[in-house]
Amino acid sequence: MAETEAIEFFNRYTGKVEREQVYGGAWLNWAYGNPLGKLSLELVAKRAFFSRWYGWRMDQAASREKVLRFIKDFGVNPADFADAPEVYQTFNEFFYRKLKPAARPLDTNPDSVVFPADARHLGFQDVSQVDGVFVKGQRFDLPALIGDAALAEKYAKGTLVLSRLCPVDYHRFHFTAAGVPAETKLLNGPLYSVNPIALKQRLAYLWENRRWLTVLESEKFGRVLLLEIGATNVGSAVQTFSAGKAVAKGDEKGYFKFGGSSTITIFEPGRIKLAADLVENSKQCRELYARVGDFMGDQ
Numbered sequence: 001m002a003e004t005e006a007i008e009f010f011n012r013y014t015g016k017v018e019r020e021q022v023y024g025g026a027w028l029n030w031a032y033g034n035p036l037g038k039l040s041l042e043l044v045a046k047r048a049f050f051s052r053w054y055g056w057r058m059d060q061a062a063s064r065e066k067v068l069r070f071i072k073d074f075g076v077n078p079a080d081f082a083d084a085p086e087v088y089q090t091f092n093e094f095f096y097r098k099l100k101p102a103a104r105p106l107d108t109n110p111d112s113v114v115f116p117a118d119a120r121h122l123g124f125q126d127v128s129q130v131d132g133v134f135v136k137g138q139r140f141d142l143p144a145l146i147g148d149a150a151l152a153e154k155y156a157k158g159t160l161v162l163s164r165l166c167p168v169d170y171h172r173f174h175f176t177a178a179g180v181p182a183e184t185k186l187l188n189g190p191l192y193s194v195n196p197i198a199l200k201q202r203l204a205y206l207w208e209n210r211r212w213l214t215v216l217e218s219e220k221f222g223r224v225l226l227l228e229i230g231a232t233n234v235g236s237a238v239q240t241f242s243a244g245k246a247v248a249k250g251d252e253k254g255y256f257k258f259g260g261s262s263t264i265t266i267f268e269p270g271r272i273k274l275a276a277d278l279v280e281n282s283k284q285c286r287e288l289y290a291r292v293g294d295f296m297g298d299q
Contacts, residue, residue, distance in 0.1 A: 007196055009120045009287040012277060012294070017286070020120070020166065021074060058258040063091035070094075074168040079103075096171050096238075096255040104170075106250040106293040113177045113221060113272055114250055115296045116263050118170040119163035120287035123278040123296075127160045127266070133285055138203040145207035145264070146225060147187045155225065159267040159274060161296060162206075164194065164287065165256065172255040173228065173237075173263050174292050175247045179218035181226075183243040187211045194231045194262045196287075206262070212237050214253070220299070225266040226253070237261075250293050272297040 007020040067088055071078060078085050080103035088094035107114050115121060124130050130140035143152040165171060175181070192198060192205040199205060210230035218224055228237040239254040241247060274297040281288045290296070 009289050010277070010281045012288060012290045018289075021168070058092040058095065059090050061090060064089060066091045067094045070168075076168060080170075092258055095167075095258050098172065099170055104291055104293045107295040109295065109298060111220070112249075112298040113265075113267075113296050114174075114293050115161075115163065115290050116176045116226070116253070116265060116292060117163050117165055117173045118291045119165045119263070120289050121161055121163045121278060121296075122282045122287055123159075123161045123274045124282060125159050125274055125279060126269075127155060127158050130160060130162075133203075133282070140203065141207050144204075145211075145227070146213055146266075147185075151225075155266050155268060157269040159269070159272055159297075161265045161274070161278070163263045163265070164196075165261055165263075167258075170292065171257075172292075173253050175216065175241075175249060175251045175253050176226070176265050176296065177216065177218045177221050177224060178247060178249045179216040179221070179224065180246050181241055181243055181253075182215045182217070184212050184214045184239050187213060189230070191230050194229055206264070212239070214239075216247075221271050222268040224268075225264075227264040227266075228254070228256070229262040229264065231261040272299060 008017050009020060010016070011018050067085055070076065070091075071085060080099045082098040082100055085094070088097065104118075122133060124133075127140065127142055131138070133140075142155060143149040146152055146155075165173075187210070189208050189210045192202075192209055194205055194209065206229060212228045212230075214226045216224040216226055230237065237254055237256050241251070241253050247253075275295055278288050278290075278296065
């Protein structure tokens with residue numbers, strides 16, 4: 001099997017370009033780069049039943065034995081956990097674990113928006129700049145992403161942040177700003193991987209995959225579109241907020257079950273200015289690693 005393709009990102013906390021330790025990287029290379037792999041992808045891996053089956057396995061008591069090995073192999077820090085590793089009865093319980101509040105301090109600038117998740121982020125002050133970010137010639141289809149051409153027109157020059165969560169990350173996602181969220185809308189679809197290895201083959205996975213759209217009415221930042229993107233082994237995003245009830249910046253919105261996935265945050269044109277390190281790295285087609293609650297941009 002081919003060697004796993006290297007994925008590099010800029011770590012805000014170390015100030016260095018680092019190489020990602022890709023969970024299941026060899027399989028990703030095979031599935032998205034080998035003709036037989038692509039066949040298995042179309043016949044099995046993208047299907048909802050496959051993710052349901054794998055999710056079921058991660059909910060079984062036998063999956064508990066994977067927890068300590070995963071923590072060791074991927075250098076996950078148990079000191080951040082709200083509960084001791086031994087408390088989790090299944091791998092899925094560990095996967096969508098909660099953290100101690102002090103582990104993810106919230107940016108206190110009243111004019112800021114914060115990252116919605118621990119992730120590797122790409123940020124674009126203008127949505128039209130997304131074209132060609134993974135490979136030249138691929139066009140970003142905003143109307144398809146949000147499933148509403150009229151709404152998409154209002155965000156055609158808006159600001160977009162794509163946040164990619166890896167299996168090793170904390171998998172709860174949070175509100176980027178204060179406001180009042182509407183009901184979440186499900187836009188159904190298949191479940192391809194959203195890892196860069198896959199997106200270099202087909203950026204359209206972002207708007208073809210199953211996804212969840214929530215509109216957040218923010219007094220300070222206008223109408224903000226919040227999306228969670230399903231992926232292989234991520235067939236469900238559990239929403240834990242109450243529609244119509246005001247939320248504060250950094251409040252929990254929900255969580256993904258097993259797998260790695262993405263969130264997308266879209267602002268109306270001219271509402272925010274993205275963080276300089278996010279913009280600079282994105283121009284180089286390189287993701288920025290930053291944690292939930294950290295500074296993403298301001299007015």
